[in-house]
Amino acid sequence: MLMLSSLLMRQVMATGAVWLAAQPAANAQEAYPNRPIRIVLPVAAGGATDQLARLIGQGLTERWGKQVVVENRPGAGSIIASDVVAKSKADGYTLLVTTSTHIMNQLVVKKMPYDTLRDFAPITQAVSLPSLLVAHPAFAKSVKALIAIARARPGEVLYGSAGRGSNPHLAMALFEAMAHVSMTHVPYKSGPPSVIDLIAGQVVIVVSGISSSVPHVRTGKLRALGVTSLNRSASAPDIPTIAEAGVPGYEAMQWYGMLAPAGTPREIIAMLHKETVAMLRLPATVQRFASDGSQVIANTPEVFGELIASESVKWADVAKRAGVMPE
Numbered sequence: 341m342l343m344l345s346s347l348l349m350r351q352v353m354a355t356g357a358v359w360l361a362a363q364p365a366a367n368a369q370e371a372y373p374n375r376p377i378r379i380v381l382p383v384a385a386g387g388a389t390d391q392l393a394r395l396i397g398q399g400l401t402e403r404w405g406k407q408v409v410v411e412n413r414p415g416a417g418s419i420i421a422s423d424v425v426a427k428s429k430a431d432g433y434t435l436l437v438t439t440s441t442h443i444m445n446q447l448v449v450k451k452m453p454y455d456t457l458r459d460f461a462p463i464t465q466a467v468s469l470p471s472l473l474v475a476h477p478a479f480a481k482s483v484k485a486l487i488a489i490a491r492a493r494p495g496e497v498l499y500g501s502a503g504r505g506s507n508p509h510l511a512m513a514l515f516e517a518m519a520h521v522s523m524t525h526v527p528y529k530s531g532p533p534s535v536i537d538l539i540a541g542q543v544v545i546v547v548s549g550i551s552s553s554v555p556h557v558r559t560g561k562l563r564a565l566g567v568t569s570l571n572r573s574a575s576a577p578d579i580p581t582i583a584e585a586g587v588p589g590y591e592a593m594q595w596y597g598m599l600a601p602a603g604t605p606r607e608i609i610a611m612l613h614k615e616t617v618a619m620l621r622l623p624a625t626v627q628r629f630a631s632d633g634s635q636v637i638a639n640t641p642e643v644f645g646e647l648i649a650s651e652s653v654k655w656a657d658v659a660k661r662a663g664v665m666p667e
Contacts, residue, residue: 379411380437389438399618417444429601430602436460437596440593441507445505456648457652461609463599463644464637465596467620468634470594472549472566474547499512531548534548550567598612
């Protein structure tokens with residue numbers, strides 16, 4: 341009996357030792373963050389998306405004392421970066437800062453390596469930004485004039501975009517549907533070449549970013565017809581919205597947002613949301629994005645998720661009407 345009791349005691353003590361030894365590891369796993377965090381984004385260094393990711397990364401580093409590394413993974417219309425995050429461990433250490441192109445890809449790519457809605461957990465929509473409908477100065481002087489010309493000459497009006505299924509393309513497809521006109525799409529590999537050809541008169545209409553278009557408007561190289569938001573842009577208050585200029589209810593917004601792999605614990609999502617939103621709402625951050633015509637949103641994960649779902653439905657319908665099918 342004594343030997344049995346001694347053996348039992350040794351087993352208990354051994355089990356206790358193992359339990360005690362395991363506590364630091366368990367506590368380390370529970371404490372978030374306890375190692376570097378990686379923010380993946382689908383664009384090259386420079387530009388608004390990159391600046392947003394680095395702003396968030398720097399802020400989290402300062403607040404948590406853990407290094408946040410920004411990793412640029414451009415290519416395939418943001419699919420490469422999104423795929424990296426979708427397939428990463430859902431522990432809060434790999435995050436995605438992306439744009440509304442994230443939901444457009446599924447409209448043009450037949451075999452997506454991930455599910456846009458199922459494989460990501462929303463954290464927050466950081467900012468919302470309208471675009472600008474611009475025309476060659478010798479063409480239409482207003483939205484109503486554009487509509488009149490397009491109706492009189494179906495299919496003859498050429499508009500450029502950043503590519504098939506891109507935000508600018510679908511923004512124009514939505515315009516066609518709501519204005520009841522038919523124009524011809526001229527796709528480019530990116531946005532800047534379409535604006536260059538617009539200035540040269542190779543196309544006559546383009547939807548482009550406000551910050552990149554307004555300088556050309558100021559010099560008279562382009563004419564601004566309207567912004568794509570429901571309300572006028574604070575960075576160009578003299579330019580009417582397309583909705584007020586002739587197409588009531590028209591809205592085509594882009595956004596930047598932050599996502600994590602699906603299955604990331606709610607408490608980690610909550611921590612990331614709280615700290616990221618606090619940085620986004622700083623006056624300096626708000627002013628920084630306002631200078632580009634953007635508006636800080638900083639909404640909840642739930643509201644951001646609803647936006648992604650509703651926008652996916654909206655643009656899928658627009659793409660279908662425009663004959664844009666996954667390839």
